[in-house]
Amino acid sequence: MNGETGEPARAPHAAACPFCSLLCDDLIVEQAGGRVRVLKNGCGRAISGFENPDGPNQPRLKGKPATIEQCIERAAAILRGARFPLFAGLGTDVGGMRAVLSLAERTGGALDHMHGNALQRNIGVLQGTGWMTTTLTELKNRADLIIFAGTDAVSAHPRFFERLVWNQASLFQLDSNARQIIYLGAGLNTKPGRSPEGRKPLHVRFDPPHLVEIVSALRALAAGYRLQAASIAGVRIPVLNSIVEKMKAARYGVLAWSSAELDYPHAELAVEACVELVKDLNDTTRFSGLPLGGNDGAITAISVCAWQTSFPLRTAFAAGYPAHDAHRYSTGHLVASRSADAVVWISAFRAAPPPAAKPLVVLGAPNTHCPEEPDVFIPVAIPGLDHAAQLVRLDSVVSLYLERQRTSPLPSVAHLLTEIQNAL
Ligand code: SF4
Numbered sequence: 001m002n003g004e005t006g007e008p009a010r011a012p013h014a015a016a017c018p019f020c021s022l023l024c025d026d027l028i029v030e031q032a033g034g035r036v037r038v039l040k041n042g043c044g045r046a047i048s049g050f051e052n053p054d055g056p057n058q059p060r061l062k063g064k065p066a067t068i069e070q071c072i073e074r075a076a077a078i079l080r081g082a083r084f085p086l087f088a089g090l091g092t093d094v095g096g097m098r099a100v101l102s103l104a105e106r107t108g109g110a111l112d113h114m115h116g117n118a119l120q121r122n123i124g125v126l127q128g129t130g131w132m133t134t135t136l137t138e139l140k141n142r143a144d145l146i147i148f149a150g151t152d153a154v155s156a157h158p159r160f161f162e163r164l165v166w167n168q169a170s171l172f173q174l175d176s177n178a179r180q181i182i183y184l185g186a187g188l189n190t191k192p193g194r195s196p197e198g199r200k201p202l203h204v205r206f207d208p209p210h211l212v213e214i215v216s217a218l219r220a221l222a223a224g225y226r227l228q229a230a231s232i233a234g235v236r237i238p239v240l241n242s243i244v245e246k247m248k249a250a251r252y253g254v255l256a257w258s259s260a261e262l263d264y265p266h267a268e269l270a271v272e273a274c275v276e277l278v279k280d281l282n283d284t285t286r287f288s289g290l291p292l293g294g295n296d297g298a299i300t301a302i303s304v305c306a307w308q309t310s311f312p313l314r315t316a317f318a319a320g321y322p323a324h325d326a327h328r329y330s331t332g333h334l335v336a337s338r339s340a341d342a343v344v345w346i347s348a349f350r351a352a353p354p355p356a357a358k359p360l361v362v363l364g365a366p367n368t369h370c371p372e373e374p375d376v377f378i379p380v381a382i383p384g385l386d387h388a389a390q391l392v393r394l395d396s397v398v399s400l401y402l403e404r405q406r407t408s409p410l411p412s413v414a415h416l417l418t419e420i421q422n423a424l
Contacts, residue, residue, distance in 0.1 A: 017384070023391055036385070050405065054410065078359045079103070085341070088343055090113040091350070092301070093300060093384070093389035094399065096413030096417070105322075111301075111315055111316070116331055117263075118263070119294075120330070125268055129272060132287075133291065134395075141171040142172065145180045145252075183204065185206065210233035214232055247287065255277065255278055255287065256291075258293045260295075296347065296349050297383075314329040343355065381411060
């Protein structure tokens, strides 16, 4: 029995991890004395997430301790007085996101995720041209060539290679040791790309903002054009030609990018170039794209929004029905222009700082540092650790149920938002 919470200890058992969008479901954890311990298969981020003790659980009104009921009443009063509230951050689970949508519809508010800029780089291309993408399962079981364009995958998803690239078992007897790995870009951690037998990946270095030129050159070469240049962004043409040969020889190639890491002006052009290269290669072989990223519940948030409104995030209910506008309804624009006259910031997985906005309601991880004390701060439970949760995986095709792993006094985002809506 747990002496602090009265909760019975739990013997080692399987658990899924909520701390990045890979949602690894092979962790072994145990719970004793109210603390969770990761015994097997957790990366550093998972261990720190699961094993961190609960933070301070005191709700606050303008920095002063308050009851949760007082905080709910104050948050409801702020929303009652707002003409156009913004629900931002959106680091929550399916239940929390459903509650966000309900409250946004009731109050005529707008929705955007803390990774809204990165999401929009992909969404704009998907809306404009369409894309051909694959799933993690297909990658794991079929890919014989994986190209990482401007990303190393492991900075955002630490176990990417362990789980999906150098896996020993595969459905179709694929020899994962024989996979070819290519990195495009600089500043990447390429060590995980070395095969278990010691084969080094090919790493083509150039300044990250030149990715669009490199991928466009690969497209031109793959289409049979000759380039009137000795090099592109410092990469010699024969090197690019050798990559084209590998892509054409692949039986199932995958081109992965992370729009969060393509953080420079007009980076959506690089995403578009990747997407179009994949389409071109399918004239002669099988090739797919794989957009990485989507941590902090971003894939869950955008999925739930699409299920319920048919639109991605950056959707608002101001007109009484959902309307999407990628620029007007971005957090940056709504806060800077003060078009939003109240902000509700949600970040349940980690302490992500809210924007400087007034009035501000924060439903955040207990240790959230706010540059200025918000009008309302309520510490919330972590989905998949402090309460059972459903989350959507990186590839958007699988949603996982994550069990509660410990008892926490903190409320879930779904519970709080429902209470706030009831108090309107
Ligand atoms: S890679 Fe991501 S999902 Fe997997 S254990 Fe690490 S943090 Fe958790």
